[in-house]
Amino acid sequence: MNGDVLSLVGKNIPKKDAPLKVTGQAQYIQDIKLPGMLWGKILYSRYPHGRILNIDTKRAERLPGVKAVLTGSTIPDIKIGFMKDNPPLKKGKVCSMRDEVAAVAATSPEVAQEAIELIDVEYEELPGVFDPVEAMKEGAPLIHEELKSNVLKLPWKLICGDVDRAKAESAYIVEDTYKTQWVTHCCLGTSGCIASFDVNNNLTMYSNTQIPSLAQRDYIDALNAFGLKNKRVRVVQSVIGGGFGSKLDTYPYEYIAILLALKTRRPVKILFTREEEFFATSPRQCTLTKISQGCDREGRLTFREMEMILDNGAYTSWGATTPSVMMMPISSLYKVPNVRYTAKCVYTNNNYSQAMRGYGNPQATFAIESSMDQLAEAAGMDPYEFRMKNANEPGEVTPQRFKITSCGMKECIEAVAEKLNWKEKRGRHNGRGVGMASLIHVGGGARVYKSDGCGTIIKIDDYGKVDVFTGSTDIGQGSDTVIAQIVAEVLGISIEDVNVINNDTDVCPWDVGVHASRTTFVAGNSALYAAEKIKAEILTIVSHMLGEDVAFLDIKNGVVYSKRDKEKSMPLGKALRSIHYATGGKMLMAECFYDPANENFDREFKGNLSVSYAYGAHGVEVEVDRKTGKVKILNYVAAHDVGRAINPMLLEGQIFGGGVMGLGYALGEEMVYINGVLKNGNFLDYKIPTAKDVPPIETIIVETVDKDGPFGAKGIGEPGLVPTAPAISNAIYDAVGVRIKDLPITPEKILKALKEKGAEKLDEA
Amino acid sequence: MRRFEYHKPETIKEALGLVTSLNNARFIAGGTDILVALRQKKAEIDNLISLRNIGELKGIEYGDGLWIGSGTTHTEILKSRVILEHYTALNDGVKNLGSRQIRNVATIGGNICNAAPSADTACPLLVLDAKVLIAGINGERWVDLDGFFLGPNKTVLDKHELVKGFSLPLFPKNTGSSYIKHTRRAAMDLPILGIAARITMDDGKEGATCREARIAMGVVAPRPIRAYETERFLVGKPLTEDVMEEAGNIAAREATPRDSIRGQAWYRKEMVKVLVGRAIKNAMERMGL
């Protein structure tokens, strides 16, 4: 197949749903209304830490239009989340400002809001703790008293080789501390769901989740806990206005909608306002990282040691598992034989954290790649040469037992250096500077769950039109288009003839979810194999009809034809109708459940997490105003080893989007929590970059054609933002000689560092 | 959001009548401040009186001075050649105000009457010696813009008065003005600090001295302020690097910024030092020296 000329793979095909989106016809959760539907609203906590002494809902209940009011003590006892530490409505105690305390269902959102304001809650405020380091100290307020400690019992520890010996033998060692900030996903589409029960208490959830199959399971568990055993749950996804990891879990509001629907016997919709989207969804946590790295006299890395503290917030979602993915760059970004890493997730009275695009990788890579520049300087090497010397290569097995197959890391680093004119621009220290950083990410699925699979069902009608039912979700990235391209390519039909259905658990097979940049690879392979199956069946039958050896048959432009005999051909539709309308006729269907041959980590957190790995490097040229500390990005180059670009335009979209998100992370975005209270929950004060802030990003696509990927493709969903912050930070250092070690890199921080450096110089003189 | 009645008068007289007779009434021009306040429950309003259909409040006129109707949008100001050439600071002020969508509906009257310390047209109008024409049910009055602001969201306007517009004088030939908006983002951002300067030089030649200077600062005090001491310092001096630097230092002493999540006080003061000089330089360049 790969040897043949490809007609759709590799082409810039616009997103299939683009016309729907630009004409406003796409149905987001905001657009969906059901007959008899009620509106739910949630009352959140007034304090970051406190005892709930009393909740009086009488005034709310009496308000005309109010159909149900729920509190923690009027719902069944359940706890949700990865550590099962989070009741959908809190009872006895609140542990963060985002804590859900009561909920209302009413005939309109306005009435529901009014009712919420009529609920009287009496609290006894408790002292809170908002910093994970403080929270680990003896005598710190306990978030969950029964656990006796604020440190989560999660054993994040990776040891490869002998770090102590390597340290003793290293020629150069650098050590430093890096900090990252709280940031949030900023999905354009806010969170929401509609819960609806039928007469038999089967549940339909209309949702914008990015994990339909796992969410279905969560809801089934919840229904069981509510006493509704053996019920069916159907998850129907609306068009989703961005995920970025924010919809990787099920959240209190969804269970609240279910409980309200159960109580009122009517569909209940909960839709977040933008304010709620800021303070009541789970952001990427802040981290504190101690790193030391060493190299030998020739500049070969000898060891890497990292200790990390993560603010978990008050409850636990997947945020607490990001250290498992951080292990990937820590053990395997560049060749580093000896590695030691420990991480602690700590409860505080902040909002609880969630994974976000990159799943911990951006935080870890900021420390690693900043430290790489420091080490290069200590060793007297150019950071580019230093990176090239240590870059990963195909065929390598990393200390964490990753088997590196395709790997274009060196090509990426070289391409970035060339485009930036590195040799000439580096080291001028005249207010302009260049910097770079690389990345590794999973590119062939990631076995973080028991299964990393995705199912596909394909059916083809009498006219050669295809429906593809995939488990995998499109959250805006364009996976529907990529899957359609793959199927159309295999079947030799046009992309318009492929319809992708990806939003209904009643008809779509299982999939673990949109995460780990896995969709093109896993769902793509699943679709590819299903398409190949159905194609084989078509060709076998047609070979009898045409009296031609199946080995010489193929399909192109909707025609089955012989590659050696022009006379032998048949339009696909005609062939399909002949197969269908015959005695013992057949409608063709095929399925595939593809689960990549990757490994769960063993007890030591080792194993081949992904079938293949994605690489990349970003390079930046900046200009720093020494008087104001402002940074201007003059040039931005992003090189990515993607295996193969199935749709270069959509792929670049992922790189641009990632780059912009990374830029925000590096230079502006920060959730300002003061004593647990979010102070900038709006787009005025939470500074995501605007179109005017984004420099032109030059993309370089490196195609290494991965042996396991669909047409050679690897993942690209997350990599675009992983190396942005260290690349910018390294460039700023090159420009003005100050290194900012806590994100975001604001003008204030740069100016302060410049002044301190100036004062030091004066002291020396 | 609280429910309100919406009124659409077509004359100033009608508008003033409505605002005097209705309960909890407020004017709305572009609505880009007032609607935000309503949604955030920072304003209790039962009646909104729209100024959008009142022709008398619109437009820019240039003759023996400049007249800008309060209902003029920022986009209209941005398009004015006269303003670009003779009142450049104001062009600077609206250039990066909000976004194109905001500039298309938001008005200069709203920006000034809202009286935010960060209002982007305030510092430019202050250095351009703007006077405010206020109309009430009992007649009209003129107020210097510097005397118009009282504090954050507070002005000398009586709640039954409206602003008709702004009058700016003609300036001598050797005059240039500028405004620097210091922000974190390139668009959709409020200034961390705003600095405006107007300089009139003795004559157009190199080595000339400053005849008149105006410096105004935003976000360094509860309201946009003039830096009077800095202005006095500049008059009679040649505007050398040293003089501009000293002007920055004096202005920084006149500034009393606070720490906020948008910027720290020390940084704002530091930026006053830097940007006063830059604003003066920009003003001088526009003079065609």
Ligand SMILES: Cc1cc2nc3c(=O)[nH]c(=O)nc-3n(C[C@H](O)[C@H](O)[C@H](O)COP(=O)(O)OP(=O)(O)OC[C@H]3O[C@@H](n4cnc5c(N)ncnc54)[C@H](O)[C@@H]3O)c2cc1C
């Ligand atoms: C997204 C966004 C971005 C923004 N960016 C900026 C920015 O960069 N810089 C900046 O300075 N501002 C910014 N603003 C604030 C706002 O757009 C400006 O202050 C604008 O000029 C207000 O004008 P308006 O016509 O919309 O005022 P309105 O909201 O209609 O009115 C504001 C206030 O003035 C009163 N008022 C209006 N006209 C009169 C009158 N003629 N007489 C008496 N009272 C009157 C109203 O009663 C109200 O109290 C932004 C706002 C938004 C929503």
